[in-house]
Amino acid sequence: MNVQHLTLHVPEPQPCFGGTADFSGFRLSDAGRVRRPAIDVEASEIRDLAYELVRVLDADGHAVGPWSDACTVDQLRSGLRAMLKTRAYDARMTMMQRQRKTSFYMQCTGEEAIACGFQSALKAGDMNFPTYRQQGLLIAQDWPLVDLMCQVLSNEKDRMKGRQLPVFYSAREVGFFSISGNLATQYVQAVGWAMASAMRGDSRVAAAWIGEGATAENDFHAALVFASVYRPPVVLNVVNNQWAISTAQSVAGGAQATFAARAHGYGIPALRVDGNDYLAVRAAACWAVERARRNLGPTLIEWVTYRAAPHSTSDDPSKYRPQNDQLAWPLGDPVERLKDHLIGIDEWSEVRHVQLKAELDEEIAAAAKEAQGFGTLVEGSKCSPASMFDDVYKSMPPHLREQRQELGF
Amino acid sequence: MPSLTMIEAIRDAMDVMMARDDRVVTFGQDVGRFGGVFRCTDGLQGKYGSSRCFDTPISESGIVGIAVGMGAYGLRPVAEIQFADYMYPAYDQIVSEAARLRFRSAGEFSAPIVVRMPCGGGIFGAQTHSQSPEALFTHVAGLKTIIPSNPHDAKGLLIAAIEDDDPVVFLEPKRIYNGPFDGHHDRPVVPWSKHELSETPQGYYTVPIGEAVVRREGAEVSILAYGTMIHVAEAACRAVGVDAEIIDLRSLVPLDLDTIVRSVIKTGRCMIVHEATRTSGFGAELSALIQEKCFYHLEAPVVRVTGWDTPYPHAQEWDYFPGPDRVGRALIRLMES
Numbered sequence: 001m002n003v004q005h006l007t008l009h010v011p012e013p014q015p016c017f018g019g020t021a022d023f024s025g026f027r028l029s030d031a032g033r034v035r036r037p038a039i040d041v042e043a044s045e046i047r048d049l050a051y052e053l054v055r056v057l058d059a060d061g062h063a064v065g066p067w068s069d070a071c072t073v074d075q076l077r078s079g080l081r082a083m084l085k086t087r088a089y090d091a092r093m094t095m096m097q098r099q100r101k102t103s104f105y106m107q108c109t110g111e112e113a114i115a116c117g118f119q120s121a122l123k124a125g126d127m128n129f130p131t132y133r134q135q136g137l138l139i140a141q142d143w144p145l146v147d148l149m150c151q152v153l154s155n156e157k158d159r160m161k162g163r164q165l166p167v168f169y170s171a172r173e174v175g176f177f178s179i180s181g182n183l184a185t186q187y188v189q190a191v192g193w194a195m196a197s198a199m200r201g202d203s204r205v206a207a208a209w210i211g212e213g214a215t216a217e218n219d220f221h222a223a224l225v226f227a228s229v230y231r232p233p234v235v236l237n238v239v240n241n242q243w244a245i246s247t248a249q250s251v252a253g254g255a256q257a258t259f260a261a262r263a264h265g266y267g268i269p270a271l272r273v274d275g276n277d278y279l280a281v282r283a284a285a286c287w288a289v290e291r292a293r294r295n296l297g298p299t300l301i302e303w304v305t306y307r308a309a310p311h312s313t314s315d316d317p318s319k320y321r322p323q324n325d326q327l328a329w330p331l332g333d334p335v336e337r338l339k340d341h342l343i344g345i346d347e348w349s350e351v352r353h354v355q356l357k358a359e360l361d362e363e364i365a366a367a368a369k370e371a372q373g374f375g376t377l378v379e380g381s382k383c384s385p386a387s388m389f390d391d392v393y394k395s396m397p398p399h400l401r402e403q404r405q406e407l408g409f
Numbered sequence: 410m411p412s413l414t415m416i417e418a419i420r421d422a423m424d425v426m427m428a429r430d431d432r433v434v435t436f437g438q439d440v441g442r443f444g445g446v447f448r449c450t451d452g453l454q455g456k457y458g459s460s461r462c463f464d465t466p467i468s469e470s471g472i473v474g475i476a477v478g479m480g481a482y483g484l485r486p487v488a489e490i491q492f493a494d495y496m497y498p499a500y501d502q503i504v505s506e507a508a509r510l511r512f513r514s515a516g517e518f519s520a521p522i523v524v525r526m527p528c529g530g531g532i533f534g535a536q537t538h539s540q541s542p543e544a545l546f547t548h549v550a551g552l553k554t555i556i557p558s559n560p561h562d563a564k565g566l567l568i569a570a571i572e573d574d575d576p577v578v579f580l581e582p583k584r585i586y587n588g589p590f591d592g593h594h595d596r597p598v599v600p601w602s603k604h605e606l607s608e609t610p611q612g613y614y615t616v617p618i619g620e621a622v623v624r625r626e627g628a629e630v631s632i633l634a635y636g637t638m639i640h641v642a643e644a645a646c647r648a649v650g651v652d653a654e655i656i657d658l659r660s661l662v663p664l665d666l667d668t669i670v671r672s673v674i675k676t677g678r679c680m681i682v683h684e685a686t687r688t689s690g691f692g693a694e695l696s697a698l699i700q701e702k703c704f705y706h707l708e709a710p711v712v713r714v715t716g717w718d719t720p721y722p723h724a725q726e727w728d729y730f731p732g733p734d735r736v737g738r739a740l741i742r743l744m745e746s
Contacts, residue, residue: 129478170518180513182505185505185506187474189474189475189477192475192477192482192486193478199461219470222466225466225468229465390516391511391512392512394575398666
């Protein structure tokens with residue numbers, strides 16, 4: 001009798017280390033081709049969109065199709081500025097980490113359009129539950145750079161009092177929930193926050209954030225079940241930047257079905273969007289946020305992008321992916337694409353672009369100088385060690401008071 | 410004052426708080442329409458509507474996860490985990506999220522949530538319906554852990570827990586839901602109505618979190634216990650005629666160390682009784698604290714009477730459960746040592 005010997009399928013990353021970056025298997029939808037559904041569409045009517053890619057900017061930088069009218073020129077210039085500022089901030093903080101002024105940093109290079117564009121669709125009072133790569137949500141709101149830097153430097157002005165790893169910000173007043181670091185846990189919390197908003201008859205919406213790798217976590221699925229059952233005002237963002245540290249998106253299940261398609265099993269409407277196209281990001285974000293605001297329930301959006309930088313300053317991508325693979329990435333660079341578009345419609349120029357970059361560099365250098373004046377992880381002042389006993393509980397129980405005394409405070 | 414069972418007292422606490430504060434909501438598996446498998450939320454959906462008392466999908470992580478989000482929003486969620494044995498999928502949400510949110514955000518956000526869960530054995534629930542995981546919570550900075558032993562305390566402590574600004578794990582010993590079980594499983598069930606601590610004030614009152622209470626004053630030995638074991642310890646003392654001081658801890662974190670130390674210094678002997686497994690159980694923490702604070706007053710080593718370090722068995726339940734015979738024998742040995 002013939003026996004079929006079984007074999008195990010272990011996905012290989014695309015592009016592979018050692019080879020040249022090859023994205024020929026990546027299927028693009030033409031810009032402007034994907035329809036824009038009615039705001040109250042049923043999930044079942046747009047299942048095909050989970051396998052398309054909402055794109056507005058074509059190869060020549062023209063804005064085309066039904067998603068192309070979401071932005072005014074001022075909004076686009078403001079988006080360009082937010083992305084450039086985010087990129088310059090990342091560069092500066094990476095340098096400060098290399099100078100050993102802090103322990104760790106995480107850039108969002110190549111992904112700036114997603115956070116910056118999404119934030120522009122929200123209103124004051126809405127709440128993001130971000131991951132560690134959504135600094136653009138804060139920078140797009142012009143949250144003070146010195147404040148962000150002091151957190152990264154863990155110095156005396158760090159609002160988190162030196163407790164959190166660098167980049168794990170919290171800024172309640174601008175709708176930025178404290179970053180956990182345990183993946184996916186906050187996805188379901190965003191659903192709970194949105195349920196509370198609905199239970200109270202409020203008008204505020206929540207935005208959940210997760211990377212494609214962490215969609216494998218239980219909490220992602222718990223969040224989708226609860227969002228499906230109670231239909232709270234939440235946008236479920238999945239940032240697919242292709243890499244979970246060194247693990248390709250195929251190991252998270254991305255080769256069998258898109259991450260957007262995961263919403264189908266839960267009856268949640270889903271879009272798959274070019275995350276490197278600021279116009280597409282803003283249009284899709286406005287669509288999903290409006291659905292939430294109008295009590296039409298949750299929307300899942302897969303933002304397709306590419307992590308152009310290492311996972312963090314502790315990572316070395318040369319060990320697992322081809323050099324300069326981000327240059328071969330078919331969706332290009334979000335900053336360059338928006339810049340080309342604005343220049344193409346005579347609303348921007350190379351000269352103004354260079355000027356703006358210089359202005360931002362200056363602003364960031366000044367902020368860095370000010371922030372370092374309050375100390376760095378290795379030099380200058382930090383929050384007192386006594387403060388680590390604060391905020392464990394609202395009021396300090398006797399055993400913590402005793403331990404604080406034991407430490408000498 | 411009306412005489413209530415533990416179940417009625419717990420339901421009454423939620424009822425009182427839902428009426429007083431429209432931010433209080435409750436949810437969990439079978440909690441809404443059915444009113445909970447132990448009936449602790451019976452009638453609350455009818456009274457307060459399905460957006461304040463509702464059924465959830467079978468996802469403990471989801472139940473506690475949405476509670477954290479609701480708490481951060483400004484509500485006062487009371488989440489029910491159907492059995493403490495099922496809380497493990499929620500452990501990450503409890504430990505990494507609820508317990509640390511205030512600290513990691515330097516007070517910007519907090520999770521003022523209560524996670525209720527029936528715990529303990531004595532109902533032939535075997536290893537999936539009998540566990541006492543309190544030490545898994547007391548080990549976590551940022552959590553408060555409470556275990557009441559009677560209806561009066563259950564209501565007052567649950568109201569205090571709902572009003573508390575920190576996350577509270579509220580463990581409900583299910584064997585004493587309907588009567589003060591003293592471990593004599595072969596004797597007729599005694600109802601709460603015959604017990605003075607079933608007398609429960611109507612309306613709002615609190616029992617402060619972090620205060621132990623002396624259940625029985627005594628001179629010869631201090632017994633530290635909580636939940637069902639209070640009733641077991643009382644029965645054991647009656648049976649062997651030892652004049653023990655029984656301290657009902659009620660709140661494990663924060664712990665009322667002053668009451669414990671005062672008693673052990675007075676009696677010079679100490680026994681700790683809990684249903685949970687022994688190794689790294691809460692008794693180990695108590696024992697270490699007594700060694701640190703009362704060493705020179707001790708006449709004998711601290712003794713622990715606990716569940717064995719095995720999974721909770723089914724057919725062998727009464728060999729596992731630290732009942733009055735085992736506690737009584739250990740008491741006699743302690744008094745002789």
